[in-house]
Amino acid sequence: MVQPGSIKGRYTIPARQGLAVPLAAGQGLRVINSSGTQVVDTWAFPDGDPAAFLSLEHCREVLQRIVFEPGDTLIDNRYRPLVTIAADTSPGGHDTLIAACSRAMYVHAGAGDDHANCADNLTAALAQHGRTMPFTPSPWNLFMLAPVKDGRTIDYVRPTSAPGDYVEVTAETDCLMAFSACPDDVYPTNGGDGTPQDAHVEVLM
Numbered sequence: 001m002v003q004p005g006s007i008k009g010r011y012t013i014p015a016r017q018g019l020a021v022p023l024a025a026g027q028g029l030r031v032i033n034s035s036g037t038q039v040v041d042t043w044a045f046p047d048g049d050p051a052a053f054l055s056l057e058h059c060r061e062v063l064q065r066i067v068f069e070p071g072d073t074l075i076d077n078r079y080r081p082l083v084t085i086a087a088d089t090s091p092g093g094h095d096t097l098i099a100a101c102s103r104a105m106y107v108h109a110g111a112g113d114d115h116a117n118c119a120d121n122l123t124a125a126l127a128q129h130g131r132t133m134p135f136t137p138s139p140w141n142l143f144m145l146a147p148v149k150d151g152r153t154i155d156y157v158r159p160t161s162a163p164g165d166y167v168e169v170t171a172e173t174d175c176l177m178a179f180s181a182c183p184d185d186v187y188p189t190n191g192g193d194g195t196p197q198d199a200h201v202e203v204l205m
């Protein structure tokens with residue numbers, strides 16, 4: 001007999017690349033910071049509505065916080081429950097403010113016009129499941145720390161997670177979750193030495 005919470009599938013998010021995984025309502029998923037230093041941009045999209053997405057703006061409004069914690073139900077841009085945070089073994093504080101890195105961001109930062117980036121990783125991961133988005137929704141930046149220091153300014157610091165720390169969510173509806181092992185080697189937010197690493201996803205029964 002399969003025990004609730006046992007692993008149904010384990011997937012690698014290769015360093016600098018993306019991955020999308022479908023989830024059924026009630027199913028759990030863990031995003032694992034295998035190295036302890038890797039930021040994982042995270043998105044969710046409910047089935048049956050091509051214009052709906054996990055909306056951090058709406059979550060911040062309803063939760064009245066800029067960081068989310070176990071027990072919080074995250075919603076889409078139509079205020080519908082999408083996933084609930086079931087567990088978090090990391091120090092938490094996952095950023096909700098900063099846009100996904102993109103080709104334009106790396107050009108802006110002087111890092112060239114062909115840098116791997118989370119926006120393109122999302123597009124590619126969604127395409128593998130026949131889905132498109134006309135823009136890049138703001139990502140839930142798991143393991144990324146960009147704390148607001150004095151109510152006004154943002155500090156960029158490296159992740160403080162331990163290897164193997166994970167965030168577990170439970171789907172509130174059938175959805176597609178998407179991830180990018182952030183390729184950022186410009187800002188000091190990703191990687192112990194600025195080097196992107198593999199991360200992992202476990203889908204639970």
Ligand SMILES: [Zn+2]
Binds near residue numbers: 100101117119180184
């Ligand atoms: Zn990124």
